[in-house]
Amino acid sequence: MISFIDQDLYQIYEKIQTNTRLDFEDGLKLFKTPDLLGLGKLAHLAKEKLHGSKVYYVFNRHVNYSNVCINLCKFCAFGRPPGHKEAYELSIEEILQKLEESPGKIREIHVVGGLHPSLPYDYYLELLKAIKRKFPEAQIKAFTCVEIDHLAKISGKSIREVLLDLKEAGLSCLPGGGAEVFSERIRKKLCPEKITGRRWLEIARQAHELGIPSNATMLYGHLETQEERLEHLLALRELQDQTGGFLCFIPLPFLPQKSYLRGEIAPTTGFEDLRMIAVSRLMLDNIPHIKAYWVFMGIKLAQVALHFGADDLHGTVLEEKISEFSGAEENRALSRQEIERLIREAGFKPVERDALYQEISIS
Ligand code: V47
Numbered sequence: 001m002i003s004f005i006d007q008d009l010y011q012i013y014e015k016i017q018t019n020t021r022l023d024f025e026d027g028l029k030l031f032k033t034p035d036l037l038g039l040g041k042l043a044h045l046a047k048e049k050l051h052g053s054k055v056y057y058v059f060n061r062h063v064n065y066s067n068v069c070i071n072l073c074k075f076c077a078f079g080r081p082p083g084h085k086e087a088y089e090l091s092i093e094e095i096l097q098k099l100e101e102s103p104g105k106i107r108e109i110h111v112v113g114g115l116h117p118s119l120p121y122d123y124y125l126e127l128l129k130a131i132k133r134k135f136p137e138a139q140i141k142a143f144t145c146v147e148i149d150h151l152a153k154i155s156g157k158s159i160r161e162v163l164l165d166l167k168e169a170g171l172s173c174l175p176g177g178g179a180e181v182f183s184e185r186i187r188k189k190l191c192p193e194k195i196t197g198r199r200w201l202e203i204a205r206q207a208h209e210l211g212i213p214s215n216a217t218m219l220y221g222h223l224e225t226q227e228e229r230l231e232h233l234l235a236l237r238e239l240q241d242q243t244g245g246f247l248c249f250i251p252l253p254f255l256p257q258k259s260y261l262r263g264e265i266a267p268t269t270g271f272e273d274l275r276m277i278a279v280s281r282l283m284l285d286n287i288p289h290i291k292a293y294w295v296f297m298g299i300k301l302a303q304v305a306l307h308f309g310a311d312d313l314h315g316t317v318l319e320e321k322i323s324e325f326s327g328a329e330e331n332r333a334l335s336r337q338e339i340e341r342l343i344r345e346a347g348f349k350p351v352e353r354d355a356l357y358q359e360i361s362i363s
Contacts, residue, residue, distance in 0.1 A: 002045075006035035009042060012282070016046055022283055024230055030279045031226040036271060043278035043309030050288060051311045055348040057339045058355065060108035060315035061099060065090050065127065067325070069114025071146075073191035075180070075222060077258035078325040079114045089116065092123070092130050099135065102318055104336065106135060108355035111142035112175055121155040125169045132170030139172035139355035145203035145214075146178035149195045159206050167212060172355050174207055176215030176250050182235055183228040190222065197232075201239055208245025213356065216246050216287070220276055221254040221268035222261065229276075233283045240286045247357055248289035248312060251276040253296055257327035270301050274308045281309025289357060296328055299342065306346045312353075313339060 004010060008029050015022060022030075033039055066089035069079030080087040090098075099109065109131055128140055143151070143166065151162045163171075180187065182197025195203075204214050218232050240246045253268040253276070268276075281290045292310035294302035295317055302313060318333045334342075336352075343350040352360040 002041060004035055004038035004041070006033045006038055009033060009035060009038045012042060013045075016042060016282070021285060024234065027230040027233070027279065027283050028226060030282060031229070031275065036275060036278075039275060039278045040308040043281040044307055046281050046285070047290070047309045047311050053347070053349045054311065054351045055306055055343045055346070056289065056312045056351050056353045056357065057343070058108045058315040058353050059104055059106060059336060060110055060355075061102050061106050061318040063090075063095055063098070063109060063111045064113055065095060065111060066113040066116050066119065068116045070117050071115050071191065071193040073180075073194060074260040075190050075219060075254055075256075077255075077327065082117055089113075089119065092127050095127065096130060096134055099131065104316075106138045107352070107360065108315065109135065109138050109140050109142075110175055111140060112144055112147065112177060115147065115150045121151060121157075124151060125165055128166060128169035128171055140170050141173050141175050141215075141355045142166070142171055144175055144178035145200045145207075146195055148174070148203050148207070149199060159203055160210065163207055163210050163212060167210065171212065173212060173247065174204070174214035176217040176248065179217050179232070180219045181224045181228055182232045183224060186222075186224050186228060197235070201235060204245065205239060205243055208243035213245045213247050215248045215250060215291075217250045217252050218280075219252045219254055221272065222256070222265055229279075230283070233280065237284055237286060240284070244286075246287045248291050249280055249284050249287045250291040250293050250314075251280050252293060255296060255326040255328055258325060270304075273297055273301055274305055277305045277310050278308045294334075296326075299334070303342045303346050306343065306348055313343060315339075 012026055030039055067078050067080050068082050068087045068089060072079050131140055148162055152159050179200055180191060207214050216236050220229055253273050256262050256265045256267055277292060289312045290310045291312040291314055292302035292305035293314050316334050340350040354360060
């Protein structure tokens with residue numbers, strides 16, 4: 001018999017048992033309940049219905065091709081203006097060289113960067129083609145909706161044309177970055193130069209319609225309200241009802257330490273991070289996977305999050321620069337053995353996947 005300290009959670013339990021969709025008011029209750037373990041039980045139930053005892057991970061590698069950015073969002077510690085002494089851009093040869101150093105069989109190559117003002121459109125296409133040539137078995141997850149918009153601007157092409165070019169060059173799916181919080185109020189304050197939330201969703205829609213699935217993120221723990229978090233989740237849920245193209249949702253806890261907002265905003269707590277994972281699992285009933293991104297959450301908390309609705313521990317992650325610049329504590333790679341141990345010790349069955357969440361059977 002399941003039991004809750006917060007009596008309000010029984011009504012939500014009832015809805016989950018009967019596959020009744022949770023609404024905005026339910027979401028607020030979940031954000032406000034002091035019964036974190038009760039919330040975790042609910043989210044775990046929802047996770048188990050979808051995935052049983054499986055927890056996914058991918059053998060992957062990140063490539064941050066350049067940190068030069070013309071947006072310079074206030075929460076970001078990664079971007080540098082053109083000409084800055086810490087600005088960098090990698091040539092295609094340099095990227096291939098880094099990838100070749102990777103141990104093991106890479107299944108996913110995650111490619112993102114800033115909005116570079118002068119790298120030509122061809123660079124992006126040639127980069128994908130070159131990676132695909134060298135690593136035909138790896139899937140390329142590249143360029144957020146924000147970068148896709150930038151590529152459309154620099155090439156004078158439509159979003160659809162850009163996506164088709166990239167697909168032809170080897171793109172498998174889009175990463176979930178750049179969504180931040182869709183609220184216009186927040187975007188005006190934190191990232192006024194960035195595309196709107198509506199545009200982000202429109203680009204994701206077009207990708208899905210062309211058979212390019214994508215992930216979605218939400219950056220939380222800065223100036224946003226609980227209501228704004230819920231509006232973000234519900235906007236994703238609505239689009240997912242129409243396209244079915246989102247693979248995974250990743251709540252990203254804001255790391256203020258090295259951003260323009262350092263000193264103004266305290267980092268999130270473990271309690272808040274677990275709550276965010278659980279609410280995401282419960283509200284996003286149509287997005288199959290919820291990722292506990294250990295690079296930002298910390299390995300130990302990400303492991304605990306597997307009992308709060310997360311079914312995906314991301315990957316082994318070699319070389320991720322956004323976290324390095326942001327001051328994340330977990331700035332290293334995990335081996336396949338380490339990631340599997342984390343999953344097994346939490347009581348789950350590790351399942352290696354590719355970027356599209358297809359299970360890999362190791363022969
Ligand atoms: O869009 C930037 C966020 C995102 C900070 O799709 C910050 O599988 C916290 O999207 N504190 C990029 N967050 C990372 C991302 C991602 C990561 C892992 C997996 C996937 C996936 C996507 O990082 C940005 C922004 O929201 N970010 N600065 C910061 N200081």
